[in-house]
Amino acid sequence: MGLIGKLLTPAAHAWYMLRYRSFWRLHNEMRRRCVRDGELHDEKLIFHAYSHYLDKRGSFIGPLAEFAGEPCFPHGPVGVFISNDAKIGRDAVIFQQVTIGSNNLADAKNPGAPTLGDRVYIGAGAKVIGGITVGDGCRIGAGAVVYADMPENSVAVCAPTRVIERDAPMDNRHFQKTDDGGRRYFEDGRWHVEK
8 A cells, every 4th residue: 555545544444434334334335345256355445444443453354254244342343353264143242352263274173264153152352263163152251262163052161271292393384375276384484385
């Protein structure tokens, strides 16, 4: 984004918020204008206004993430991270500092992003990670880490932390999809294309 775009983004954010009256309406209009055939076209000013709103709150809600309906953010989307590949059902309640993220490690047991059913309640600071399914009506307690499927109407709560020692080193490189369908990983301070 050029200098003009950087200068206009805060003003555009204010204008769009006045026009659409809520973050979620701004989100939906940004998707309508910027997402075509499952791809993001981020050249529009509304996308930069949307990103500016989230940046100011330390948040990221992937523009490609799928929502069946408007979620409830009781304290606003403060510190919330939702992966681009996540799928979230109707009437989700998502508190502050929640992560609904992808797991793209090379040896991940459940690679991919979470799919959440309808009426899922996620407490503050909870983490839902990987290609798992959280059923309808589930409740995830504050600070809980969920990395396996949850059947509908179940509850996940924090437990005391356990440290599991391993004999062999683990591959903790971060992997991302590339535009051509391949993958890249971060190592030695830079990105490498997987061969």
